[in-house]
Amino acid sequence: xxxxxxxxxxxxxxxxxxxxxxxxxxxxxxxxxxxxxxxxxxxxxxxxxxxxxxxxxxxxxxxxxxxxxxxxxxxxxxxxxxxxxxxxxxxxx
Numbered sequence: 001x002x003x004x005x006x007x008x009x010x011x012x013x014x015x016x017x018x019x020x021x022x023x024x025x026x027x028x029x030x031x032x033x034x035x036x037x038x039x040x041x042x043x044x045x046x047x048x049x050x051x052x053x054x055x056x057x058x059x060x061x062x063x064x065x066x067x068x069x070x071x072x073x074x075x076x077x078x079x080x081x082x083x084x085x086x087x088x089x090x091x092x093x
Contacts, residue, residue, distance in 0.1 A: 010063065
């Protein structure tokens, strides 16, 4: 059974590029800065440009590192549980 947890998402700063947009009930004019999650950025990529192009790469790297760390922690926990079971089985014999 896979557990899912909400990880903190990186916030990217983007600039409205060609036309005003309405996002989360607020109007942003051309040139306005807007804080977006990576998913929001991908949905609005036609209308905005990243203020710092490296920010997206950093966000992806951070998300990948967090996912890897969580996977390693779960793997270590599973291995520890298997060792405990093996020790308990050896004591019974």
